[in-house]
Amino acid sequence: AQKITQTQPGMFVQEKEAVTLDCTYDTSDPSYGLFWYKQPSSGEMIFLIYQGSYDQQNATEGRYSLNFQKARKSANLVISASQLGDSAMYFCAMRETNRDDKIIFGKGTRLHILP
Amino acid sequence: EADIYQTPRYLVIGTGKKITLECSQTMGHDKMYWYQQDPGMELHLIHYSYGVNSTEKGDLSSESTVSRIRTEHFPLTLESARPSHTSQYLCASRRGSSYNSPLHFGNGTRLTVT
Numbered sequence: 253a254q255k256i257t258q259t260q261p262g263m264f265v266q267e268k269e270a271v272t273l274d275c276t277y278d279t280s281d282p283s284y285g286l287f288w289y290k291q292p293s294s295g296e297m298i299f300l301i302y303q304g305s306y307d308q309q310n311a312t313e314g315r316y317s318l319n320f321q322k323a324r325k326s327a328n329l330v331i332s333a334s335q336l337g338d339s340a341m342y343f344c345a346m347r348e349t350n351r352d353d354k355i356i357f358g359k360g361t362r363l364h365i366l367p
Numbered sequence: 368e369a370d371i372y373q374t375p376r377y378l379v380i381g382t383g384k385k386i387t388l389e390c391s392q393t394m395g396h397d398k399m400y401w402y403q404q405d406p407g408m409e410l411h412l413i414h415y416s417y418g419v420n421s422t423e424k425g426d427l428s429s430e431s432t433v434s435r436i437r438t439e440h441f442p443l444t445l446e447s448a449r450p451s452h453t454s455q456y457l458c459a460s461r462r463g464s465s466y467n468s469p470l471h472f473g474n475g476t477r478l479t480v481t
Contacts, residue, residue, distance in 0.1 A: 287469055297457070297472040304467055341407060345470075352417045353398050353463055355470060356426060359409040 255279075256346050256358035264364045265334050272319070273329040273361050275344030283349035286327040288318070291341040291360075300342075303327055331363075339365045370394045373458050373473035380448055381481055388443045388476045390458035399441040400470065402457040403427060410457065416441055417463060448480045 255278040265271045277286065288300040303311045303318045311318040319328040331338055344358040371392040380386055392399070397418045402410040402425075412425030416435040430452075431445050441460075445452055457475045462468040 285466060289470075295455075295475060297459075297470070299469040299471075302467045302469060343410065345410075349466075352415075352421075352423060353461075354412065354415060354423070354425070355400060355461075356412050357402070357410040360407075362407070 256344055256356060258344055258358035258361050260361045261359070262362045262364070264366055266366050267336060268333055270330060270332045271334050271338075271363065273331075273342050273344075273363065274326070275328055275358060276324075276326045277344075277346050278325060279346065279348055281348040281350045285347040285349075286318070286320070287345040287347070287355075288316070288327075288329045289343045289345060289357075290338075291343065293340070297343075301329065334365050336365050336367060339363060371458060371460055371471050371473040373456075373476050375476060376474065377477050377479075379479045379481065382447075382449055384448050386445050386448055386478070388445075388456055388458075388478070390441045390443070390473060391439050392441075392460045392471070393439065394460065394462070394471065395438065396460035396462050396471070397438065398461045398463040399435065400459045400461075401425075401431075401433060401441070401443050402459065403429070404455045404457055404475075406455065414443065448478075450480045453478060453480050 257276045284305045286303045290298040317330045341360045343360045347355045374389045400415045411427035413429040414433040416422045458473045459470040
């Protein structure tokens with residue numbers, strides 16, 4: 253069965269520092285995709301970044317980058333130069349092609365940025 | 368500007384009532400999903416659909432049912448609401464033909480069963 257693990261329930265980081273949010277996954281499907289979403293206290297789900305299993309390079313989107321280590325089945329989100337507005341819940345999610353694009357989420361990490 | 372709409376935004380209902388949570392999207396996406404999320408907690412997949420007349424159950428055991436008669440519409444029905452159904456329900460869609468297409472979420476329906 254597919255599974256997403258986020259081992260950090262909460263993190264506190266000083267403003268302007270970089271932060272890494274961990275995500276490991278388990279799948280037997282060779283074709284899959286990994287997403288990161290941000291959910292502020294207002295509740296909306298905001299897409300941040302995507303990494304495909306066959307992508308040769310780590311994904312980057314502005315201050316967000318994904319440290320993808322396929323052999324270790326990890327897809328950690330790196331936020332550079334953190335800002336107060338980065339305080340939110342962060343979810344890692346996985347899509348499996350062979351499961352009709354079923355998408356499941358991890359338990360999330362609550363990130364607090366300190367001024 | 369939302370392209371995926373959920374109604375109602377909030378619903379308070381008594382035990383035993385039948386309810387339908389509406390979800391519509393105007394993006395022509397073939398894949399649609401329903402998630403259940405308690406505040407600040409993980410999202411549990413309860414149903415998904417990869418096209419018209421195709422629906423699948425997710426990992427979370429649910430007493431709800433869904434239908435997908437039209438591409439744009441993916442309603443979720445609870446035949447008999449119970450207090451354990453109190454939660455937020457999030458609908459999402461994505462373009463299946465594009466492998467890196469992200470989920471687009473609605474604003475959610477916050478359901479309270481008394």
